[in-house]
Amino acid sequence: xxxxxxxxxxxxxxxxxxxxxxxxxxxxxxxxxxxxxxxxxxxxxxxxxxxxxxxxxxxxxxxxxxxxxxxxxxxxxxxxxxxxxxxxxxxxxxxxxxxxxxxxxxxxxxxxxxxxxxxxxxxxxxxxxxxxxxxxxxxxxxxxxxxxxxxxxxxxxxxxxxxxxxxxxxxxxxxxxxxxxxxxxxxxxxxxxxxxxxxxxxxxxxxxxxxx
Amino acid sequence: xxxxxxxxxxxxxxxxxxxxxxxxxxxxxxxxxxxxxxxxxxxxxxxxxxxxxxxxxxxxxxxxxxxxxxxxxxxxxxxxxxxxxxxxxxxxxxxxxxxxxxxxxxxxxxxxxxxxxxxxxxxxxxxxxxxxxxxxxxxxxxxxxxxxxxxxxxxxxxxxxxxxxxxxxxxxxxxxxxxxxxxxxxxxxxxxxxxxxxxxxxxxxxxxxxxx
Numbered sequence: 001x002x003x004x005x006x007x008x009x010x011x012x013x014x015x016x017x018x019x020x021x022x023x024x025x026x027x028x029x030x031x032x033x034x035x036x037x038x039x040x041x042x043x044x045x046x047x048x049x050x051x052x053x054x055x056x057x058x059x060x061x062x063x064x065x066x067x068x069x070x071x072x073x074x075x076x077x078x079x080x081x082x083x084x085x086x087x088x089x090x091x092x093x094x095x096x097x098x099x100x101x102x103x104x105x106x107x108x109x110x111x112x113x114x115x116x117x118x119x120x121x122x123x124x125x126x127x128x129x130x131x132x133x134x135x136x137x138x139x140x141x142x143x144x145x146x147x148x149x150x151x152x153x154x155x156x157x158x159x160x161x162x163x164x165x166x167x168x169x170x171x172x173x174x175x176x177x178x179x180x181x182x183x184x185x186x187x188x189x190x191x192x193x194x195x196x197x198x199x200x201x202x203x204x205x206x207x208x209x210x211x212x
Numbered sequence: 213x214x215x216x217x218x219x220x221x222x223x224x225x226x227x228x229x230x231x232x233x234x235x236x237x238x239x240x241x242x243x244x245x246x247x248x249x250x251x252x253x254x255x256x257x258x259x260x261x262x263x264x265x266x267x268x269x270x271x272x273x274x275x276x277x278x279x280x281x282x283x284x285x286x287x288x289x290x291x292x293x294x295x296x297x298x299x300x301x302x303x304x305x306x307x308x309x310x311x312x313x314x315x316x317x318x319x320x321x322x323x324x325x326x327x328x329x330x331x332x333x334x335x336x337x338x339x340x341x342x343x344x345x346x347x348x349x350x351x352x353x354x355x356x357x358x359x360x361x362x363x364x365x366x367x368x369x370x371x372x373x374x375x376x377x378x379x380x381x382x383x384x385x386x387x388x389x390x391x392x393x394x395x396x397x398x399x400x401x402x403x404x405x406x407x408x409x410x411x412x413x414x415x416x417x418x419x420x421x422x423x424x
Contacts, residue, residue, distance in 0.1 A: 092304070093307050099332050102331070120308075
């Protein structure tokens with residue numbers, strides 16, 4: 001699933017607790033400029049080390065990020081980073097929230113998830129369509145350090161998907177100050193303002209310290 | 213849809229703003245003991261007077277109840293009562309809430325709605341399954357009186373439907389202090405503790421005053 005295969009003999013130094021290839025790529029792009037000495041092979045996804053994801057039964061993004069990072073640090077003996085992200089809709093009291101990836105009842109079906117959300121909110125007028133993406137990023141080291149940082153990207157929900165970039169609910173959220181959906185931004189533009197970008201930039205100094 | 217057909221020539225005195233036969237029956241059962249002089253033909257549903265439901269685009273139960281009662285009072289020239297009810301799940305920040313009836317994307321498909329909710333919450337453990345039914349009941353008179361009363365029925369979400377009674381999400385909510393689902397209660401038991409029963413008993417004195 002990952003686009004990067006570690007070179008033979010190269011031992012990873014940091015594991016990202018995700019099996020989602022989109023997320024591995026996005027997180028590498030965020031980390032790379034902050035860790036200039038880091039090689040691509042230093043950072044791998046859980047799939048690259050054969051780690052299975054734990055049950056994410058937390059009820060907050062921070063709980064789920066910690067559940068995933070703890071499990072992966074324990075399984076690999078390496079510093080592990082995990083994020084948990086989702087879409088929070090004001091008029092739904094913050095839902096889908098931690099249930100974003102399984103909103104349609106089938107985990108990871110992005111199109112079904114966003115189409116269901118649009119159908120649920122079909123009659124909600126523009127002034128009540130405020131929403132934000134939220135991300136909690138956690139670092140857990142084998143020695144027991146645990147750090148969580150959070151970030152948000154506020155915006156409004158569109159009434160139909162727009163754009164081919166990004167993933168998840170990106171095609172139906174228009175970030176504040178933008179006239180494009182999150183799926184119409186370049187990866188660089190999105191990382192600069194995204195919930196995940198903010199959370200990972202806040203976590204980066206702690207990751208650097210853990211890799212020293 | 214209604215089980216009661218007004219006698220020829222009997223003019224209704226109060227209109228319930230619903231096309232849902234279950235709700236007409238439940239509301240009549242709640243109102244009857246509180247209004248001893250009332251005949252069945254005095255209270256009819258919107259369907260019995262040929263009134264079409266308005267778009268319910270409020271974002272609270274009270275807003276939707278008032279939207280429905282205002283439209284029906286204006287259309288019929290009679291005092292109109294409407295309720296808006298839904299299921300509020302703590303871990304979803306109060307959702308489905310006003311979106312309860314269209315949770316699956318298709319309005320009024322009770323089974324699809326509750327099955328989707330169970331799938332979304334499949335990994336949520338018992339201690340995080342608190343939920344409540346909520347109801348806002350509104351009275352609007354042609355002379356401009358507007359009253360809203362609210363009621364709740366707290367409980368916990370089950371992991372599978374139980375019981376054949378009730379409607380909506382009744383099979384998956386176990387009211388506090390009960391070992392049965394709301395769909396396993398008799399209509400009388402349910403009305404005694406239900407959100408709708410509480411809201412309508414609070415509204416009843418105002419209805420009596422409006423009919424004098």
